[in-house]
Amino acid sequence: MSTESIAWPTPEVTTRRPVVEQLHEWVTTVDHKRLGILYILYALVFLLVGGIEATILRMQLIRPLNHFVSPEVFNRMFTMHGTTMIFFVVMPVMFGFANYLIPLMIGARDMAFPRLNAFSFWMTAFAGLLLYYSFIGGDGLYGAGNAPDVGWFAYAPLTSKTFSRGHSTDFWTLSLLVSGFGSIGTSINIIATVFCMRCKGMTLAKMPLLAWLNTIMATLVILAVSPLTAAQVMLLVDRYLGGHFFDTQAGGSAVMWMHFFWVFGHPEVYVLVIPAFAFASEIIPVFSRKAIFGYPVMVAATLCIAFIGMSVWAHHMFTVGMSAAGNTFFVLSTMAIAVPTGIKIFNWLATMWGGQITFKTPMLFCTAFLFQFLIAGLTGIMLGNAPFDWQLGNSYFVIAHFHYVIVGGILFTLFGAFYYWFPKMSGRMYSETFGKLHFWLFIIGFHLTFDFMHIPGILGMPRRIYTYEPGRGWDIWNLIVTIGVFFQAAGVLVFIGNLLWSYFRGQIAGSDPWDAWTLEWTAASPPPAYNFATIPEVRSRRPLWDLKHPEDPDWQYE
Amino acid sequence: MSAPSITVPEAELQWKLPARGPVAMYCLIAAEAAIFTIFVVAYIFYIGKSATGPQPRDVLHVPIFLTICLLSSSLTIHFAVRLLKSGRVFSFALWWTLTILLGAIFLAGTFREWRHLILDEGLTIQTNLFGTTYYSLVGLHAFHVTVGLLALLTVIIFTFLGDMGRQHAERAEVLSMYWHFVDVVWVVVFTVVYIVGR
Numbered sequence: 216m217s218t219e220s221i222a223w224p225t226p227e228v229t230t231r232r233p234v235v236e237q238l239h240e241w242v243t244t245v246d247h248k249r250l251g252i253l254y255i256l257y258a259l260v261f262l263l264v265g266g267i268e269a270t271i272l273r274m275q276l277i278r279p280l281n282h283f284v285s286p287e288v289f290n291r292m293f294t295m296h297g298t299t300m301i302f303f304v305v306m307p308v309m310f311g312f313a314n315y316l317i318p319l320m321i322g323a324r325d326m327a328f329p330r331l332n333a334f335s336f337w338m339t340a341f342a343g344l345l346l347y348y349s350f351i352g353g354d355g356l357y358g359a360g361n362a363p364d365v366g367w368f369a370y371a372p373l374t375s376k377t378f379s380r381g382h383s384t385d386f387w388t389l390s391l392l393v394s395g396f397g398s399i400g401t402s403i404n405i406i407a408t409v410f411c412m413r414c415k416g417m418t419l420a421k422m423p424l425l426a427w428l429n430t431i432m433a434t435l436v437i438l439a440v441s442p443l444t445a446a447q448v449m450l451l452v453d454r455y456l457g458g459h460f461f462d463t464q465a466g467g468s469a470v471m472w473m474h475f476f477w478v479f480g481h482p483e484v485y486v487l488v489i490p491a492f493a494f495a496s497e498i499i500p501v502f503s504r505k506a507i508f509g510y511p512v513m514v515a516a517t518l519c520i521a522f523i524g525m526s527v528w529a530h531h532m533f534t535v536g537m538s539a540a541g542n543t544f545f546v547l548s549t550m551a552i553a554v555p556t557g558i559k560i561f562n563w564l565a566t567m568w569g570g571q572i573t574f575k576t577p578m579l580f581c582t583a584f585l586f587q588f589l590i591a592g593l594t595g596i597m598l599g600n601a602p603f604d605w606q607l608g609n610s611y612f613v614i615a616h617f618h619y620v621i622v623g624g625i626l627f628t629l630f631g632a633f634y635y636w637f638p639k640m641s642g643r644m645y646s647e648t649f650g651k652l653h654f655w656l657f658i659i660g661f662h663l664t665f666d667f668m669h670i671p672g673i674l675g676m677p678r679r680i681y682t683y684e685p686g687r688g689w690d691i692w693n694l695i696v697t698i699g700v701f702f703q704a705a706g707v708l709v710f711i712g713n714l715l716w717s718y719f720r721g722q723i724a725g726s727d728p729w730d731a732w733t734l735e736w737t738a739a740s741p742p743p744a745y746n747f748a749t750i751p752e753v754r755s756r757r758p759l760w761d762l763k764h765p766e767d768p769d770w771q772y773e
Numbered sequence: 774m775s776a777p778s779i780t781v782p783e784a785e786l787q788w789k790l791p792a793r794g795p796v797a798m799y800c801l802i803a804a805e806a807a808i809f810t811i812f813v814v815a816y817i818f819y820i821g822k823s824a825t826g827p828q829p830r831d832v833l834h835v836p837i838f839l840t841i842c843l844l845s846s847s848l849t850i851h852f853a854v855r856l857l858k859s860g861r862v863f864s865f866a867l868w869w870t871l872t873i874l875l876g877a878i879f880l881a882g883t884f885r886e887w888r889h890l891i892l893d894e895g896l897t898i899q900t901n902l903f904g905t906t907y908y909s910l911v912g913l914h915a916f917h918v919t920v921g922l923l924a925l926l927t928v929i930i931f932t933f934l935g936d937m938g939r940q941h942a943e944r945a946e947v948l949s950m951y952w953h954f955v956d957v958v959w960v961v962v963f964t965v966v967y968i969v970g971r
Contacts, residue, residue, distance in 0.1 A: 327793040403800040411793040437800055441807035449815065452909055457899035460815060460909075466822040466902045475811055 245329035246744055247314050250336050252640060254311025257340055259711070261303040264347075266707060268296040270700055273664075277697040279685040286681040290364035291383075293679055295346075297367030298387065301483065302394050303343040305625060309490040310339075310401045312632060313429040315640065317405060319735035319742060320423045322414025322751045327407035331400050338397030342390045349386035363387035366679065368476050369450075371461035371469040376454055385454060388447045395444045402433035402440075414734075416753045421773070423733045423756070424507060427514050428493035431521050432486055438525065439482035446475035470535060477528035484620065485524040489517060491625040492559060494632040495581045499563050501635075501731045502578035503570030506757060506769070509562045516555035516562075523552045533601045534608040542601045549599035556592055560585060575729075576650030580631030583658055587623030591616065594669070612672025618665050630657070630710065637714065638728045642740040643721030649713040653706050660702025667695045732757035794947040802954045805917070809958055812913055813965055816906045820970050823901035832894045835967045839882035840959065843918075846875035847956045850925075850949045858946075860939040866932045872952070873929060876922045883915050907966065914962050917955050924948055 241249060271292050275283045284292070314332065318325055326332050349362045363383045365373045374384050409430045413422065450472075452458035459465035461472045500507045507513065529537060529545045537545075563585055572578065594616040598604050607613065630653070637645050671689040683689055727736040736759055738746055755761055755769035820829075853868035887908075890896045898908040928945060931937050937945075 328797065399801075399804050403797050403804070406800050407793045407797045410796050411790045413790060415788040437804045438807050441804045442811045445808040445811035448913075449812075449909065452898065452905065458905035458909070459899075459902050460905055466819070466824045467905075468818070471815065471818065475815075478811075 243333075245325075245333045247318050247326045247329065247332060248640075248742060248744075248746075250332050251311045251313075251315030253336055254307045254314060254339070257336075257343070258304045258308035258311060261299050261307075261343060262707070263711075265296050265299040265304055266704065268292045268299065270704060272296060273697040273700045275682065276693050278694065279683050279687075279690055281682055287364065289681045290366075290679075291362040294363045294366055294369075294387070298346065298363070298391070299343075300621070301367065301487070302391060303339075303346070305487045305621070305629075306394075306398060307339055308629060309429075309432070309487065310335075310398070312494070312636070313405055313432075313490065314401070316636070316735060317408055317426050317429060318412065319738060319746055320426050320733050321409065321412060321417055322734050322747060322753065323408065323412035324746050324750075326404050327411055328404050332404050335397040335400035335404065338400065339394050342392075342394035342397065345393060346386060346390035349383050368473075368480060370476075371467075371472040372463060374450060374454070374472075375462065385451075388450050388454075392444060392447045392451075395440045395447070398436050398440050399444075402436040405429055405433040406437075414750050414753060420511070421753060421756050424496040424510065424513055425493040425733075428489050428496065428517055431517050432489040432493075435482050435486045435489070435521050435524070439479050439486060442475055443479035446472065446479070449475075470532075473532050473535060474529065477531045480531060481528040482521075482524050484617075485520055487625050488620065489520070491584070491628040492517065494628040494635070495563060495584060497733065498577045498581045498628075498631050498635050499566050501729050502575060502581075503567045503572050505566055505570040506732075507562070508565035508568075509558075510756060512558060513562055516558040519555035520552060520559075523548060523555070527552060527599075530599050530601075530604070533604040546599060546601050550596065553592060553596055560589060560592075575634075576645070576647060576654055577631040577635035579651065579654045580627045580634070583654075584624055584627040584631070587619060587627065587661075591619035591624055594619065607672060609678055610672040611676045611678060612669050614678050615665050615668035615672055618668070622661060623665065627657075627661075630654075633710070633714070635729070636735075637717065638724030639735060639738075639740050639742070641718050641721070642724055643717050644724045644728060645713050645717040645721060649709055649716075653709040653713060656702050656709060657706030660699045660704075660706055663699025663702060664696050665699070667692050667699070671696075727759070730763075732759045734758055737762070792943065794943060795950065798947045798950045802950070805954065806958075809913065809961070812906075812910045813961060816910050816965055816970065819902045819906050823903045825901050827894055827896050827900070827903070829903055829907070829966075829971045832890060832896055833967060833971055834886075835971075836882060836886065836963075839879050840963055842875045842882075843879040843959050844956055846872045846879075847953050849875065850952050854942060854946045854949050857937070857939065858942040862932065862937055862939075865937070866929065869925065869929055869932065873922060873925050876918055876925065876952075880915060880918055880922065883911065883918075910962060911966065914955070914958055917958065921952050921955050925952070 241253065244250060244253075271284060272289065275281055275289055277283075314326065317323075346363075361381055361383045363369075363386060365379060365384055365387070369384070369387065372378060374388075409422070409426055419427075449458070449460040453460050453462060459467045461467050461469055463469055496507055496513060527545060527548045529541060530549045533542060533545070563581075567582075574582070594612070598607065598613060598616055634645055634650055637643075671692045674688050674692075676683065676687075676689050676693075683693075724740050726738065726740050728740075729736070734751055734753070735742070737751065751758065753761075755773050757769045761768040761770060849868050850872045853865050853872060856868060857865040896904050896907075898904050925948070928937065928948065
């Protein structure tokens with residue numbers, strides 16, 4: 216793809232400053248791009264940590280009656296793996312990309328509240344450290360070396376003082392509380408930025424889809440993370456002040472916690488996946504050389520997903536035993552959410568249809584996402600049926616389903632986004648060869664692990680068991696699943712290596728390596744602190760297309 | 774849109790976006806409302822489920838005077854902001870101080886009520902489900918009143934230092950939105966705790 220059409224100024228070469236001074240700049244920065252990168256790097260570190268925890272889990276389950284780790288460590292590992300991946304990997308990385316890209320895409324010089332932005336990042340960062348400090352301080356006076364072991368949704372009464380001695384659960388609660396404040400702060404910032412900082416001419420209907428979808432994500436964070444904050448406060452009241460919210464012996468209700476958690480927990484899935492949709496909606500058009508198909512429908516479908524997504528939470532609780540009316544409502548609302556999701560998949564397919572597709576690494580990941588997310592949605596529909604869920608709830612089938620969503624859907628587009636915007640963030644191209652190697656390693660590993668994980672679930676293997684007896688028909692499947700993990704780990708190592716190598720040695724990318732259409736590609740790579748020397752003015756959804764093709768601009772047709 | 778390119782839409786000529794302060798405050802209010810919703814739901818769900826006494830109808834008295842104080846503080850802060858907008862800083866300071874006083878009376882009343890409940894009635898957060906939910910919900914609201922009061926106090930300190938002027942009216946208005954929200958929440962808390970729950 217060409218960059219000849221427009222000449223861009225090259226970034227000035229500055230002399231190297233002392234490391235301490237540079238570090239100080241990063242710590243005190245309020246620049247949305249630097250904070251975005253901090254978010255992303257922070258999430259990458261925790262991705263490795265959470266990945267190591269997953270590997271430990273799979274090593275333990277590789278064969279029956281294994282004793283790779285102790286049962287206690289196993290419980291801690293699955294709790295920490297889940298909590299880390301949701302709260303300290305996917306959420307921060309999505310906030311990172313939103314932070315970095317939204318001001319650039321809407322032609323602004325920074326977020327609406329730069330200092331709130333920095334505050335939110337450091338809240339999230341310290342929350343992660345707080346969670347991991349539990350490995351040292353979790354047992355408090357009882358001894359060293361503990362971590363939360365109550366599962367990532369921490370059902371009552373496991374979290375009561377009686378069953379959870381020491382402070383490990385408190386570390387879990389407090390760290391989610393603190394990271395929740397960070398998430399809400401960033402979300403407020405995103406919404407204010409999108410509504411108040413757009414450049415001239417960029418009406419809401421001309422915003423890039425990424426900005427739209429992240430706004431919807433931020434709205435969901437505000438409406439969904441707050442209930443979690445409230446529930447964590449209640450848990451703290453129970454644990455520290457002797458309250459009875461979730462204390463069944465005093466008339467409290469353990470099911471109440473489940474409701475409060477999943478009122479957060481299900482919208483959270485959409486909080487994670489909507490930014491992934493946003494990446495796909497930016498990457499697929501550029502590599503298909505076509506404008507996105509059905510832009511208004513994409514926005515409307517996402518709004519529908521967010522709206523319906525607020526009312527499906529109790530499909531996580533079919534096995535608890537709800538009333539028939541409750542079951543019916545949550546089955547139907549769960550079925551309903553498949554409709555807007557399906558619309559989006561068809562729109563992406565229609566964007567690719569008849570396009571001149573080039574399968575660069577970002578596009579490869581997004582194509583795989585389409586296929587895998589479809590399957591994840593289909594198993595979701597299966598589990599959304601209450602009777603089916605009574606059979607397979609809390610089995611490895613559920614684990615396979617939601618990892619298909621989070622890894623097969625979200626992580627794949629996320630890798631795509633890394634490769635797509637890496638030239639913009641670093642100024643250098645990544646290695647296409649190693650990018651493709653990463654893709655193939657990861658897709659093989661992914662399918663080995665998560666395709667075959669469905670089967671032991673159907674055969675009755677429950678989630679969170681420490682080990683199992685031979686001869687139940689689970690052995691071979693668990694072996695295959697664990698083998699897949701090594702392919703995935705190899706893929707991630709290639710990915711990290713590629714990023715590091717390309718950062719120092721990659722080809723200079725220029726400002727617009729993909730011949731793309733949104734405003735971030737008009738800024739230099741990496742963009743200067745002020746983003747745009749003059750604030751741009753736009754007249755269509757693809758301002759760069761208009762600039763490159765003055766004879767046939769988009770705004771004549773929109 | 775296939776109209777000829779010469780006609781520039783009016784929206785492009787007048788490019789005006791909403792101010793970021795109120796937008797952010799609305800978002801914060803939405804988040805806070807979600808938090809309060811969870812506590813209110815918990816309160817309603819646990820009405821009458823306490824295993825032991827005391828029950829709400831035995832110990833709670835409807836705080837009508839405090840409610841009047843808090844709700845009228847919404848009115849006084851509204852007047853204050855309007856006066857600041859027209860640049861009358863002294864009158865603004867008067868109404869703003871009155872708002873703080875009304876809020877402080879409310880907090881003091883809550884303090885007295887809790888003192889009575891704890892010392893005379895023996896109801897603490899540990900006593901029963903009523904105690905747990907009551908102190909949490911009313912306490913969460915009182916916490917928000919306290920935060921609001923601290924913010925209001927900051928403004929009045931700046932006013933006495935002579936640093937407040939018409940140019941700060943928008944910011945004062947954003948703060949007043951928060952204060953209105955705290956008052957609206959009290960209407961809900963009052964209804965749930967002192968009318969429905971009793």
